[in-house]
Amino acid sequence: MKRILLPMLVALMPAFAQAEGVSGNLVLYTSQPNTDAQQTIDAFKARNPGVNVTFVRDGTPKILAKLSAEFEAGQPQADVLLIADSVTMEGLKKEGRLLAHEKADVSAYPAGTHDPQKFWFATKLITTGIAYNTKATFKPTSWQDLTKPEVKGQLVMPSPLTSGAALIHAATLTGTMQGGWKYYEALKDNDAVAGGGNGDVLKQVAGGQKLYGVIVDYMPIREKAKGAPVEFVFPKEGVSAVTEPVAILKSTKNPDAARAFVDFLLSKEGQELALKQGYIAAHPAVALPEGYPAREQIKVMSFDAAKALADETKNKAAFADIFGQ
Amino acid sequence: MRDRFQTKSFLERGGFGLLALVALLVFAFDVLPALRLLIAALFPGGTFNPDAMLSTLSSRSASSAARATFETALWSTFLALPLGTVMALILGITDLRGRRIASFLFVLSVMISPQVIALAFLHLTGPASPILNALGLAPGAGSANPMLGRGGIILVLGLHHAPLVYVVMSAGLKRIPLAVVEAARIDGARPIGILTDHLLPLLRPHLVGAALLAFVAGIGNFGIPALLGAPVNYLTLPVLIYRRLSSFGTGMIGDVSALGLLVAAIAIVCVAASQVLTRRGGVHLEDDTPLKPFWTLGRARITAEIFVGAVLATTLLLPILSLMASALVPSYGMPLSIATITLDNFVEVLVRQDVTIRAFANSLLYAGGAALLLSLTVVPVAYGLIRLMGRWRILAISLVEISYVLPGIVLAIACILLFLKPLPLVRVSLYATPWIIVFAYLARFLSVALKPVLAGMAQADVAQEEAAAIDGARLAQRLFGIVLPSLLPAAVAGGLMAFLLAFSELTVSALLWSAGTETIGVVLYNLEEAGLASQASAVAIVIVAVVTVAMLVLDALGKYLPEGALPWQCEPHAEDQARMNAFHAPARSPAVSRLEPKAALS
Numbered sequence: 001m002k003r004i005l006l007p008m009l010v011a012l013m014p015a016f017a018q019a020e021g022v023s024g025n026l027v028l029y030t031s032q033p034n035t036d037a038q039q040t041i042d043a044f045k046a047r048n049p050g051v052n053v054t055f056v057r058d059g060t061p062k063i064l065a066k067l068s069a070e071f072e073a074g075q076p077q078a079d080v081l082l083i084a085d086s087v088t089m090e091g092l093k094k095e096g097r098l099l100a101h102e103k104a105d106v107s108a109y110p111a112g113t114h115d116p117q118k119f120w121f122a123t124k125l126i127t128t129g130i131a132y133n134t135k136a137t138f139k140p141t142s143w144q145d146l147t148k149p150e151v152k153g154q155l156v157m158p159s160p161l162t163s164g165a166a167l168i169h170a171a172t173l174t175g176t177m178q179g180g181w182k183y184y185e186a187l188k189d190n191d192a193v194a195g196g197g198n199g200d201v202l203k204q205v206a207g208g209q210k211l212y213g214v215i216v217d218y219m220p221i222r223e224k225a226k227g228a229p230v231e232f233v234f235p236k237e238g239v240s241a242v243t244e245p246v247a248i249l250k251s252t253k254n255p256d257a258a259r260a261f262v263d264f265l266l267s268k269e270g271q272e273l274a275l276k277q278g279y280i281a282a283h284p285a286v287a288l289p290e291g292y293p294a295r296e297q298i299k300v301m302s303f304d305a306a307k308a309l310a311d312e313t314k315n316k317a318a319f320a321d322i323f324g325q
Numbered sequence: 326m327r328d329r330f331q332t333k334s335f336l337e338r339g340g341f342g343l344l345a346l347v348a349l350l351v352f353a354f355d356v357l358p359a360l361r362l363l364i365a366a367l368f369p370g371g372t373f374n375p376d377a378m379l380s381t382l383s384s385r386s387a388s389s390a391a392r393a394t395f396e397t398a399l400w401s402t403f404l405a406l407p408l409g410t411v412m413a414l415i416l417g418i419t420d421l422r423g424r425r426i427a428s429f430l431f432v433l434s435v436m437i438s439p440q441v442i443a444l445a446f447l448h449l450t451g452p453a454s455p456i457l458n459a460l461g462l463a464p465g466a467g468s469a470n471p472m473l474g475r476g477g478i479i480l481v482l483g484l485h486h487a488p489l490v491y492v493v494m495s496a497g498l499k500r501i502p503l504a505v506v507e508a509a510r511i512d513g514a515r516p517i518g519i520l521t522d523h524l525l526p527l528l529r530p531h532l533v534g535a536a537l538l539a540f541v542a543g544i545g546n547f548g549i550p551a552l553l554g555a556p557v558n559y560l561t562l563p564v565l566i567y568r569r570l571s572s573f574g575t576g577m578i579g580d581v582s583a584l585g586l587l588v589a590a591i592a593i594v595c596v597a598a599s600q601v602l603t604r605r606g607g608v609h610l611e612d613d614t615p616l617k618p619f620w621t622l623g624r625a626r627i628t629a630e631i632f633v634g635a636v637l638a639t640t641l642l643l644p645i646l647s648l649m650a651s652a653l654v655p656s657y658g659m660p661l662s663i664a665t666i667t668l669d670n671f672v673e674v675l676v677r678q679d680v681t682i683r684a685f686a687n688s689l690l691y692a693g694g695a696a697l698l699l700s701l702t703v704v705p706v707a708y709g710l711i712r713l714m715g716r717w718r719i720l721a722i723s724l725v726e727i728s729y730v731l732p733g734i735v736l737a738i739a740c741i742l743l744f745l746k747p748l749p750l751v752r753v754s755l756y757a758t759p760w761i762i763v764f765a766y767l768a769r770f771l772s773v774a775l776k777p778v779l780a781g782m783a784q785a786d787v788a789q790e791e792a793a794a795i796d797g798a799r800l801a802q803r804l805f806g807i808v809l810p811s812l813l814p815a816a817v818a819g820g821l822m823a824f825l826l827a828f829s830e831l832t833v834s835a836l837l838w839s840a841g842t843e844t845i846g847v848v849l850y851n852l853e854e855a856g857l858a859s860q861a862s863a864v865a866i867v868i869v870a871v872v873t874v875a876m877l878v879l880d881a882l883g884k885y886l887p888e889g890a891l892p893w894q895c896e897p898h899a900e901d902q903a904r905m906n907a908f909h910a911p912a913r914s915p916a917v918s919r920l921e922p923k924a925a926l927s
Contacts, residue, residue: 041679055838223657227665
């Protein structure tokens, strides 16, 4: 009976037909700011009205901590993860927590933006550079500038204990810059502080409590467009980058809706939403939002993902030790 | 009058079902969490290993957090104590105008959750302050927000906890018989002399009790150091616990339990000390009229009024105005002007964002549900405690206090420990369901909800019940026919008070929320952490509005409530009630006569 009724219903109701038959509940764990997460969900639901999506937002390390508690309790709540970095995703993949989405259409994306076995897919490029308050007289152009006396006591950074992007940033900088962790020691000697996440950095720099901040690109660029007194710099050595990958958890209760969600993020429409929100979309054909230099002019520093994964705890500890956390 | 609390009257016979209920609630909500925490700290991995606990406690971050906790709690107490005491004296013994409303507003400031107050002060000062910028008084760019770090935490904790001191001192004042003042007057003493020679010595135990309470509240506070200390890495123990657990996961729970136990131990010792001190040497108000304002200030009245106004402006008005200003600009850091003013942040959080709408609904539901459950149980529990437990009641009432005195973050760890794994026998897991939050609320606020009912129960006349019992009325009939109707308003008041405190709390739910069960406190903290300070302010304004409305409802209920149920009532609400209480004063049991209005620890 169900077999006959369902296609009939689908045929009768155009909304359901459009929904590709996907329905039910979907829980998204994400590190996107609330507004962005809500917009993403709203856009997804416009195409899949049968799916009811709830989300949990926090910094990537905190999301992971929550998730690991739920693994321990034997009832992970999340179906889909949309978090800062692929290193974390690699870790989950190795633990066997992820579900491959073999049918995902990644033809438009160059190799390397997704896992070859399709366990996770990059959705954006989020770089970390330098923001400054427009009242600042000294305008830094490089990472080394942050160790100069002009910046003394005026720099704020996100902590890798709170932010996934900050963890990758630390791994990238210590991997490429001469002296490794000595760079962070120099920042500490220059009275830099690292407390919370990127949001804290934005608030302190936009609020003028600190003049300089290490921060992900879209936050200051977007707030500047609203009128906040901030400016963003792509330092000349290059920027570190995360890709905000999406993945489906193996324990998902609704794999169909989860796949539809991933498909949506990878679709042209999903990628254009990222553009509208002020992110660099992962799709190479999507333009960059206003306030960014051209795609080819953004120099991304290289970084060793395997090493970053192996060193994750060590890096967190090294950072926490220098900045007293 | 016969002392019915020493010898078992026939009223006390039977009622084992009721006693079992009391015992069960006390065990589930107070003894069990405390015990579980103790086991996790002392037996990590199932074997007795106090060394693990000691090494956690002696680690560098733990000792610096312990120092930070101690110094902020201590110095903030030194700020709260004189401020709260002076306010209690001005509002309690002088002829200042508008005492009632001043008292209401002062207590309102402590009912608003600490994180909202912290957010407000953070936005009030610093280079981005919309208010200071509008006045052209903002500090230059690059100067740190003075609220961030140790000094700010001490100031905000001190201002926030001054009303706690006020509540305790006002209650103390109300226990002094008016006769003390009248006698001194006949001797020709001037008001200032009456204050220093007669009132202050009588208030000394309350002063100590208030200081200890403010200190404990400072130790356990999470919202203020989380918002003002964490961004600059000045961590107190509750914030360190939160950070460890939220960044490293439940693998840390053994370590974190040890830290929690440390905080809990300090808190419990202080509260126990304050109970002993306020009980010993207190004045007993028996067949006497309580103290009334006797100090006619004359020309000094206007000065006193300005002082009270300034205190209210600093603790309540300015912070809320600055929240409002931050909520009305498009992006944090922009000045507030006609050109920049927008309601967009309110629309975003109240209309567009599912998560904030859901969080408001969740908080209303969880806090409201817990409050409802509490107001349904408190009457039988109070009856059981007062009429059936004999001298055990003192122990039982003290146990009920445990979950309230435990800092919220510590109670949350206990709940995780209890409910992370599926429950034995029923194989149901509460973790990641609303029930874990509701359980924590029930545990934490049982004593808050119970307090006005206990007070009412202690004031209730036993004669009617005895008469009914002689006529053959059974326990259930007496409970529902006689006790319940007279205690209903108190039960409602207790429930509302629990709702007030639970609605916007962060300290319990910070560790217990999960997808779909976020509370409004969590969402506020999350928005602030994500850098969406203007939206966080909009949420905060809505929270303040809800709390104010709930308090106004409580205030309107005031005339049906037993005396002392509302912490902001500065004088007996009805003369005849006072007279009635005076007649029946000896009926109060020693354990209950000392019940002070509950101050909001968080």
